Amino acid sequence: MTLLSLNIDWILLIEKLVLIAIVVFASLGIALYTTFGERKVAAILQDRPGPNRAGPFGLLQPLADGVKMFTKEDIIPNSANKWLFILGPGLAMTASLMSCAVIPWGGTIELFDRTISLQIADINIGILYIFAVVSLGVYGIMIGGWASNNKFSLMAALRGASQAISYELAMGLSLIAVLMLSGSLSLGDIVKQQQAGWWNIVYQPLGFLIFFICALAECNRTPFDLPEAENELNFGYHQEYSSMKLGFYLFAEYINMIMSSAVMASLYFGGYDIPFVNDAELQTHLGNWVALFQVGTLLIKIVFFIFLFMWIRWTIPRFRYDQLMNLGWKTMIPLALVNMLITGALVLLKMNNWHF
Amino acid sequence: MNITQILFWFLSVLALVSALMVLLSKNPVHSVLWLIVVFFAISGHYILLNAQFLAIVNLIVYAGAIMVLFLFVIMLMNLSADTEPQKNVWMKLAGTIAGGCFLISACNVIYNAQNVSKEIAAKTALLNQGNIGLIGNLGKVLFKDYVVPFEISSVLFLSAIVGAVVIGKKEKNKV
Amino acid sequence: MEALTSRAKAVDRKPMTFLERLYLWNILKGMIITFSHIFKKKPTIQYPEVKRPFSPVFRGLHVLNRDEEGRERCTACGLCAVACPAEAITMEAAERLPGEENLYREEKYAAKYEINMLRCIFCGLCEEACPKDAIYLSETFAPANFNRKGFVYGKDNLLIPNPTTQPEATAKAKGLN
Numbered sequence: 001m002t003l004l005s006l007n008i009d010w011i012l013l014i015e016k017l018v019l020i021a022i023v024v025f026a027s028l029g030i031a032l033y034t035t036f037g038e039r040k041v042a043a044i045l046q047d048r049p050g051p052n053r054a055g056p057f058g059l060l061q062p063l064a065d066g067v068k069m070f071t072k073e074d075i076i077p078n079s080a081n082k083w084l085f086i087l088g089p090g091l092a093m094t095a096s097l098m099s100c101a102v103i104p105w106g107g108t109i110e111l112f113d114r115t116i117s118l119q120i121a122d123i124n125i126g127i128l129y130i131f132a133v134v135s136l137g138v139y140g141i142m143i144g145g146w147a148s149n150n151k152f153s154l155m156a157a158l159r160g161a162s163q164a165i166s167y168e169l170a171m172g173l174s175l176i177a178v179l180m181l182s183g184s185l186s187l188g189d190i191v192k193q194q195q196a197g198w199w200n201i202v203y204q205p206l207g208f209l210i211f212f213i214c215a216l217a218e219c220n221r222t223p224f225d226l227p228e229a230e231n232e233l234n235f236g237y238h239q240e241y242s243s244m245k246l247g248f249y250l251f252a253e254y255i256n257m258i259m260s261s262a263v264m265a266s267l268y269f270g271g272y273d274i275p276f277v278n279d280a281e282l283q284t285h286l287g288n289w290v291a292l293f294q295v296g297t298l299l300i301k302i303v304f305f306i307f308l309f310m311w312i313r314w315t316i317p318r319f320r321y322d323q324l325m326n327l328g329w330k331t332m333i334p335l336a337l338v339n340m341l342i343t344g345a346l347v348l349l350k351m352n353n354w355h356f
Numbered sequence: 357m358n359i360t361q362i363l364f365w366f367l368s369v370l371a372l373v374s375a376l377m378v379l380l381s382k383n384p385v386h387s388v389l390w391l392i393v394v395f396f397a398i399s400g401h402y403i404l405l406n407a408q409f410l411a412i413v414n415l416i417v418y419a420g421a422i423m424v425l426f427l428f429v430i431m432l433m434n435l436s437a438d439t440e441p442q443k444n445v446w447m448k449l450a451g452t453i454a455g456g457c458f459l460i461s462a463c464n465v466i467y468n469a470q471n472v473s474k475e476i477a478a479k480t481a482l483l484n485q486g487n488i489g490l491i492g493n494l495g496k497v498l499f500k501d502y503v504v505p506f507e508i509s510s511v512l513f514l515s516a517i518v519g520a521v522v523i524g525k526k527e528k529n530k531v
Numbered sequence: 532m533e534a535l536t537s538r539a540k541a542v543d544r545k546p547m548t549f550l551e552r553l554y555l556w557n558i559l560k561g562m563i564i565t566f567s568h569i570f571k572k573k574p575t576i577q578y579p580e581v582k583r584p585f586s587p588v589f590r591g592l593h594v595l596n597r598d599e600e601g602r603e604r605c606t607a608c609g610l611c612a613v614a615c616p617a618e619a620i621t622m623e624a625a626e627r628l629p630g631e632e633n634l635y636r637e638e639k640y641a642a643k644y645e646i647n648m649l650r651c652i653f654c655g656l657c658e659e660a661c662p663k664d665a666i667y668l669s670e671t672f673a674p675a676n677f678n679r680k681g682f683v684y685g686k687d688n689l690l691i692p693n694p695t696t697q698p699e700a701t702a703k704a705k706g707l708n
Contacts (some may be wrong), residue, residue, distance in 0.1 A: 044569050044573075045565045045566075045568050045569065046568065047568055047572075047573050047574060047575075048573060048575055049573055049575050049577075081383075081385075084385070084386075084389075121410055122406065124490060124491060124492070125408050125409055125412050127489055128412040128413070129412055130408070131412075131416050131420075132412050132415035132416045132419075132420060134420075134422065134423065135416055135419070135420025135424075136415075136419065138420070139389075139392070139424070139427075142424065142427055142431070143389070146385065146431045154431060157431075158428065158431070158432070159428075160475055161424055161428065162428075165421060165424060169421075176528065185491055196396070209555075226653070271375075297681070310557075311562060311565065311566065312562065313563045314565060315562045315564075315565045316558055316561060352655050
């Protein structure tokens with residue numbers, strides 16, 4: 001049995017591998033420049049110029065940071081659990097990169113007589129897949145925090161995990177309303193429906209608000225960055241980490257931001273839909289270029305959300321832990337439930353031909 | 357041998373090895389992590405059976421929520437090899453007998469399955485075939501054919517939630 | 532009790548209104564404030580390229596001055612060392628030999644003159660104590676160094692360039708250009 005006798009669709013495999021490679025490297029590159037963007041945004045919101053020495057406008061700063069991270073001494077504490085200590089950042093990074101598989105990055109392109117969808121896997125449970133991956137991201141934090149053998153790290157890890165679990169609930173409930181509207185769990189279908197009609201934000205403003213707040217909490221961004229609260233936990237769950245392992249944790253946070261921005265754009269803001277333009281009609285005129293424009297549109301939406309994340313981070317102080325839990329359990333979940341009930345009722349009324 | 361079969365063998369080996377590692381690792385945290393790997397392998401199997409919803413829900417609920425709680429408890433108890441109490445010899449013996457009984461009955465099932473293989477084969481799920489596991493069909497089955505059991509189980513969950521709230525609520529006169 | 536300032540404000544302990552309890556409105560207000568800062572002028576000075584002007588009374592590194600003919604003014608009287616509260620100045624005197632009249636103005640001069648910039652507190656008392664106007668505090672400050680010895684400034688570091696032979700360097704050291 002040679003390798004070639006295997007009954008495998010090699011072209012499909014190669015196509016998907018190329019797509020995966022492009023998406024992973026693109027998101028790594030964007031994450032690299034998101035760190036730079038974070039420092040720039042922080043600076044201009046605080047009347048500073050920000051990093052501007054490395055290269056023109058400081059554009060080489062992320063590379064300099066990367067070189068610094070790689071060349072620093074990599075310390076593994078003596079009392080740490082060595083394998084888990086190494087596994088932690090890897091897991092955090094993997095989990096955050098995995099969610100890019102089901103996000104529709106654009107429409108379809110025709111290449112070499114094949115119609116290639118710019119979505120790596122259009123599985124019919126796309127949004128649930130994202131939930132599964134997000135819940136895995138917790139392990140990166142927990143394992144890293146526990147394996148460091150440091151009480152502060154452990155505390156931060158517990159905080160991070162309980163926060164993520166609490167806000168996942170409200171996130172899922174707010175999402176159910178969107179799923180009721182679209183009647184599909186596939187992100188590709190949800191985007192296509194929005195292409196045809198209005199964006200979901202028009203129908204679901206409250207749902208979007210809840211989802212956005214929960215996304216902030218899931219990404220451990222301010223005002224929910226309690227796992228990294230430096231004034232009470234020193235540095236949080238990655239306190240014992242150094243060199244690129246620390247870099248992985250910080251990087252994972254930015255990739256999470258990108259992915260949650262992409263999910264929000266896909267769910268509520270039409271994904272790769274170019275606003276005010278009929279995409280299908282454009283495709284007949286421009287062909288493959290439309291897909292490029294669509295990817296560009298999605299990227300613009302993502303950048304907008306990332307800016308929103310940063311803007312919020314440099315405006316609001318972080319919540320206290322009890323406030324965080326109160327907000328999650330006593331405000332977000334009931335609101336999401338009410339939103340879900342109202343949406344369900346309206347969908348039912350519309351299905352039974354009630355015109356109003 | 358197609359890609360489904362390759363994945364099947366890979367996932368089976370992964371599931372068995374990590375299941376063994378759950379039992380063999382000294383550190384309880386390692387056991388929990390291996391258990392998560394087992395869940396992943398089983399989810400992979402579900403996907404091979406075209407039961408995507410089941411696979412993802414398995415990940416979300418078991419790997420994502422329940423095992424996190426397991427980890428919470430184990431991390432906070434700070435269990436390790438030297439804090440583990442010495443086990444009684446009789447306990448070990450009882451454990452061996454119980455495990456052996458289970459092993460024998462499991463072997464028996466597999467042996468019988470060989471004998472009635474045609475009958476079993478008609479009942480086993482087919483790899484990558486059938487659409488019953490897809491979420492749309494699953495929803496229809498749940499809300500049409502099995503709507504009463506489904507609603508009863510949801511009432512069960514509701515009562516569990518209410519129970520948790522009642523337990524969690526402070527008694528005002530006793531504070 | 533009368534308030535100490537006219538700007539005193541009583542603490543407001545009213546229960547929060549519904550809008551305030553929502554937090555969102557206040558968060559939005561805060562975000563508008565931070566957003567408005569994007570368009571504000573940035574007060575940063577790009578240091579090595581752009582320098583901030585010193586105040587006229589700024590006291591920086593010391594300079595040993597020369598007179599118009601380029602002769603050292605210092606006569607090693609030691610008054611600056613006595614005046615120095617941080618005891619940063621040491622010196623050794625020597626007698627001017629015949630033929631050195633174009634180098635030193637007085638008959639006695641400082642053969643060695645050292646200021647320990649790590650000890651110096653830049654109070655400027657040496658400048659006030661000097662009867663010959665020989666020592667001045669310039670508008671520069673001590674650059675970073677890798678070892679302590681580098682901060683002990685000798686005559687070669689302190690002495691201003693000769694105005695007759697190097698007029699441009701002198702002007703630069705005086706900060707005139």
